[in-house]
Amino acid sequence: MKFATKAIHAGVHPDESTGAIMTPIYQTSTYVQDGVGNHKGYEYSRTLNPTRHALEKNIAAIENGNFGACFGSGLAAIDCVIKMLNPGDEVISTNDLYGGSYRLFKTIFEKYGIKFHFVDMQNPVGVEAHVNEHTKLIWVETPTNPMMNIIDIEAMAAIAKKAGALLCVDNTFATPYLQNPLDLGADIVMHSVTKYLGGHSDVVMGALVCNDEELAKEMYRIQNSTGAVTAPMDSFLVLRGIKTLHLRVQRHCENGEKLANFLVNHPKIEKVYWPGFPTHPNHDVARKQMRGFGGMISFTMKGNRLEDALEVVKKVEIFALAESLGGVESLIGHPATMTHASIPKEVREKTGVVDSLIRLSVGVEDADDLIADLTKALG
Numbered sequence: 001m002k003f004a005t006k007a008i009h010a011g012v013h014p015d016e017s018t019g020a021i022m023t024p025i026y027q028t029s030t031y032v033q034d035g036v037g038n039h040k041g042y043e044y045s046r047t048l049n050p051t052r053h054a055l056e057k058n059i060a061a062i063e064n065g066n067f068g069a070c071f072g073s074g075l076a077a078i079d080c081v082i083k084m085l086n087p088g089d090e091v092i093s094t095n096d097l098y099g100g101s102y103r104l105f106k107t108i109f110e111k112y113g114i115k116f117h118f119v120d121m122q123n124p125v126g127v128e129a130h131v132n133e134h135t136k137l138i139w140v141e142t143p144t145n146p147m148m149n150i151i152d153i154e155a156m157a158a159i160a161k162k163a164g165a166l167l168c169v170d171n172t173f174a175t176p177y178l179q180n181p182l183d184l185g186a187d188i189v190m191h192s193v194t195k196y197l198g199g200h201s202d203v204v205m206g207a208l209v210c211n212d213e214e215l216a217k218e219m220y221r222i223q224n225s226t227g228a229v230t231a232p233m234d235s236f237l238v239l240r241g242i243k244t245l246h247l248r249v250q251r252h253c254e255n256g257e258k259l260a261n262f263l264v265n266h267p268k269i270e271k272v273y274w275p276g277f278p279t280h281p282n283h284d285v286a287r288k289q290m291r292g293f294g295g296m297i298s299f300t301m302k303g304n305r306l307e308d309a310l311e312v313v314k315k316v317e318i319f320a321l322a323e324s325l326g327g328v329e330s331l332i333g334h335p336a337t338m339t340h341a342s343i344p345k346e347v348r349e350k351t352g353v354v355d356s357l358i359r360l361s362v363g364v365e366d367a368d369d370l371i372a373d374l375t376k377a378l379g
């Protein structure tokens with residue numbers, strides 16, 4: 001089955017007792033058993049719930065994986081992956097990554113004896129230099145947030161394989177419609193479902209997908225043991241959201257391209273970060289592993305003044321000033337003071353998160369209106 005068909009049909013089927021075409025919201029904590037150990041596959045909703053189960057199968061299918069697990073947030077999904085490790089293990093992570101992932105690694109897991117190396121992964125040689133016998137996980141985010149660097153997933157898979165380590169890819173920005181890390185050699189793919197998969201800015205959720213049965217057992221064991229699961233109502237909303245993922249992402253890509261081209265020609269803009277430009281340093285890798293370039297764009301302003309950036313994010317009217325991304329509505333953000341405020345200034349500036357950097361999550365509105373909005377805000 002191809003993507004659009006899977007997005008709509010995988011994991012779901014008409015309700016057997018009523019014929020309801022939509023998966024019911026099984027708002028229940030427990031399930032009556034016919035006798036001890038004699039149940040219909042569901043015992044307790046932390047372990048498994050039918051609405052969540054349908055969604056887990058659906059997300060696994062659109063990522064070309066066998067096993068899916070949904071969590072209460074993207075960070076809870078990441079937490080599950082790191083809990084597969086032991087004290088003394090080492091992780092090599094993308095340096096330019098989601099601020100919350102950095103905070104989880106540094107302030108929660110380091111004190112349990114797991115060591116993290118934050119590395120510029122655009123050059124695979126630099127990654128290999130950090131591999132040693134303790135390396136157990138390579139953590140990749142691509143496109144990176146907010147600098148839109150592209151990391152070669154196949155090259156990272158080769159390094160992970162040689163090191164005997166797992167490769168996990170945070171595929172939140174690309175979405176499974178544009179990129180499938182498992183097909184490129186990753187062991188686990190992670191999503192902040194909150195973003196494009198949910199797509200309507202109404203749910204916080206995370207997901208993991210993998211192919212290996214042993215790995216899946218461990219994933220489900222941790223999911224059930226730690227209990228950071230997602231709710232039936234939220235699972236229902238995301239099942240609905242994913243039915244239009246392909247349509248939405250097509251428009252995100254079209255609008256993203258129009259806005260990137262508008263910005264690159266604007267006299268007040270210094271630099272535009274968008275992987276669709278042939279001049280983007282990793283454009284070839286993006287072409288190789290992605291089917292489109294998405295609607296996430298970052299840019300800096302000439303002079304690199306904090307006041308200028310704050311003025312733009314304040315003046316826009318259609319773009320909403322907010323954290324998050326991937327919804328139908330366009331959002332604008334200021335990484336240095338918002339999403340990346342938890343990363344020390346000298347660390348963030350090294351990766352390009354300077355004071356005038358602005359990040360756009362281009363929605364699916366009319367592109368002309370979005371361009372007019374930015375034109376006015378830039379003055």
Ligand SMILES: *Cc1c(COP(=O)(O)O)cnc(C)c1O
Pocket residue numbers: 073074075076098100101141145170172173191192193194195204205206
């Ligand atoms: C938002 C985000 C996360 C964290 O997900 P939550 O659902 O907010 O917990 C992780 N990675 C990326 C790339 C994100 O954008």
